[in-house]
Amino acid sequence: MKKLIKEKTDYLADMLAGMKIANDDIDIIADTVVVRKNKKTEGVAIVSGGGSGHEPAHAGYVTDGMLDAAVCGEIFTSPTPDKILSAIKAVDTGQGVLLIVKNYAGDVMNFEMAQDMAAMEDIEVATVIVKDDVAVEEPSQRRGVAGTVLAHKYAGYLAEQGTDLHSLQSRVQTFVDSVKSIGMALTPPMVPTTGQYGFDIDADEIELGIGIHGEKGLSKEPVQPVDTIVSHLLQPLLAEIETDDVIVMVNGMGGTPISELNIVTKYVSEYCEAKNLAVKHWLVGDYMTSLDMQGFSITLAPYSETVLTALTQTTASRYFN
Amino acid sequence: MKKLIKEKTDYLADMLAGMKIANDDIDIIADTVVVRKNKKTEGVAIVSGGGSGHEPAHAGYVTDGMLDAAVCGEIFTSPTPDKILSAIKAVDTGQGVLLIVKNYAGDVMNFEMAQDMAAMEDIEVATVIVKDDVAVEEPSQRRGVAGTVLAHKYAGYLAEQGTDLHSLQSRVQTFVDSVKSIGMALTPPMVPTTGQYGFDIDADEIELGIGIHGEKGLSKEPVQPVDTIVSHLLQPLLAEIETDDVIVMVNGMGGTPISELNIVTKYVSEYCEAKNLAVKHWLVGDYMTSLDMQGFSITLAPYSETVLTALTQTTASRYFN
DSSP: OOOSOGGGGGGGHHHHHHHHHHHHTOOOOOOTEEEESSSSSSOOOOEEEEEEEEEETTTGGGGTSSBBBEEEEEEOOOOHHHHHHHHHHHOOOSSOEEEEEOOOHHHHHHHHHHHHHHTTOOOOOOEEEEBTTTTTTGGGGGOOOTTTHHHHHHHHHHHTOOHHHHHHHHHEEEEEEEEEEEESSOOOEETTTTTTESSSTTTEEEEEOOOSSOOOOOOOEEOOOHHHHHHHHHHHHHHTOOOOEEEEEEOOSSOOOOHHHHHHHHHHHHHHTTTTEEEEEEEEESSSOOBBOOEEEEEEEOOOOHHHHHSSSSSOTTTOO | OSSSSSOOHHHHHHHHHHHHHTTEEEEEETTTTEEEEEEOOOOOEEEEEEEETTTTTTTGGSTTBBSEEEEEEEEEEEEOHHHHHHHHHOOOOSOOOEEESSSSSHHHHHHHHHHHHHHHOOOOEEEEEEEEEOOOOGGGGGOOOOOOHHHHHHHHHHHHHOOOOHHHHHHHHHHTOOOOEEEEEOOOEEEETTTESSOOOOTTEEESSOOOOSOOOOOEEEEOOOHHHHHHHHHHHTTOOOSSEEEHHHHHHHHOOOHHHHHHHHHHHHHHHHOOOOOEEEEOOOSSTTTBBOOEEEEEEEHHHHHHHHHHHHHHTTTOO
């Protein structure tokens, strides 16, 4: 296995140590919880997290106007409830904590346990569950993927506006329920802790509808021109979007060069135009990755003035702008 | 070949079209020249460019306080003098144009020809040549790599301060002559226009001292832990640095996940500390890539207050912050 690591057991600790060296506005507590050095003193605090391997999600979004803490599990593994509780206790200002959780059984269970533990310490916690991946048919089973990052930014913005916990939970859940994503891969991720690829794929195949943990997709297809791939992905996405004005995220999976993400963007734009969809804002880059997987996902969010303001408000994160 | 492209001949045009869609503060003129929509009206204008495949370099740095134009050649191929002249003429405010050129024969020749052509149209042009890659022993033959991006930012900042062309050329050249870089690869780049890999490498080998155009490196080594790789790269770099205070760039080669760049950062930091080198600022990310190559480079720049101010001045580019 070719990976830039020392020991596979050091992966998470080394990555977080490096992130702290390069970003002097974060601290690490309880070994794997990233918090803002400049702790929020009022308003609702926002906590997210999950397995690692999706960088910059979630630790790279710990900044003013986004997350107050990110709880980092081992690669593709949920963090434990005690770590989540540490994050909640570290950031609570007395006005409650919002948890943003991707819809995976382990994450949902562990964040719920942490919420219960926090309640016993009289900290009010509410939860938003993200299920934006339309590659899974049954809505309740849908995975949380790149749309989660939009929820971080929207929630962080609303919290800074003084929105209370109850309203925040309700507005962020409503927003993220309207956000839809779907992804594809040219290559599987190589998982450094196991030395194994996430899934098998031939040299002349691509995979549509993949997840971000090496989950296989909906279908294997022969290699196709990018405009064909884009139309295959946008078709099911558009079927679930009810507005004509949208915000589009073209998300790289970790090993995709910026040049190719820009090429994808061109064809997403053409397809949207042909379908009379007006794109009000573009986000193009690595937001929610799967280690070194080559591929991309497309996320559509319905446009509103407030959402656009929230998503374009400048933050100190180099990963969201 | 698995690439997110339509036709290999569309690569450059499609990439630039996508970049413009996602960044509404740029325009494209003469097919392959990226300019600021909000053109500078006074002061020295800064132009760079070269072959494509190094995104975000250089087009992603066309923004306030960095480049006024980027001239984009085909993949790994110098742009032609007429395109460079178009860029010069588009951005000149009457106070002269600084060209920042990586030290490759084709680039140097074509930018020089454009400079001569501009002189015939009474536009004053000066040139800075970047030769920061210490993997090449003979200093005059050294390639321009990631240090070029620091030169963009330093020059853009000084130009905004009202520095005249002559002083700007001299200060940027002096600065960038003190900047040193070296890189390594786990995998070679796949060149979309040819369908070929940049170089051959076995599954259990890495390559130290590679270039950014698929040039082979100084030596092939068996796969090593990242701290060993980092020390092999920093040893020759440190031999050429004369200050104890430095600015460090850990640059991803295009296919390297953010997590691994952060792990590299940790070990660069440890090595610098052991050698009593104080790191005053870190830049960690994809700045000067080689398509989808997996690997990284390290760049060291001597610290000064002005350099730090220049490098940390906020710009609208999402690729430099």
